[in-house]
Amino acid sequence: MITVEQVYGTPERPDELPVFKDYLPGDVENVFFNLDEFAEMRFVDGKEMPIITQKPGVNPYDAHWQAGAKQSFDEGLYRADLILYVKEKDYGPMPKSGKLIRLDKKRDYFVKECSLKMGVYRMELERVR
Secondary structure: OOOOOOOOEOOOOEOOOOOHHHHHHHHHHHHHOOOOOOOEEEEEOOEEEEEEEEEEEEEEOOOEEEOOEEEOOOOOOEEEEEEEEEEHHHHOOOOOOOOEEEEOOOEEEEEEEEEEEOOEEEEEEEEEO
């Protein structure tokens, strides 16, 4: 049998009960950015930090026909999207749209959009090849 003590102050001076929002900062640190759970150590702009990535996919660019051949070389052959989650305290100031980000010292992405919630940046990145 497990015994749990939940004491919130004294009867004369009760403390407020914690709410869901009180637990979130700890969950961000201890669960989402736990290297044994979701996060992995990777290099972002030359600095190693724990991040979480999602890969929505690779989309080919639509090409047009010109002189009997498909032409799309001016825009690239495909666009690879990546969603990157990184803690604000690890990354630093919020990147602006269009900023170049180098991932793992070899892949360059452009920031399409970036937002900040609960101390975590959600960056939508795009790579054109």
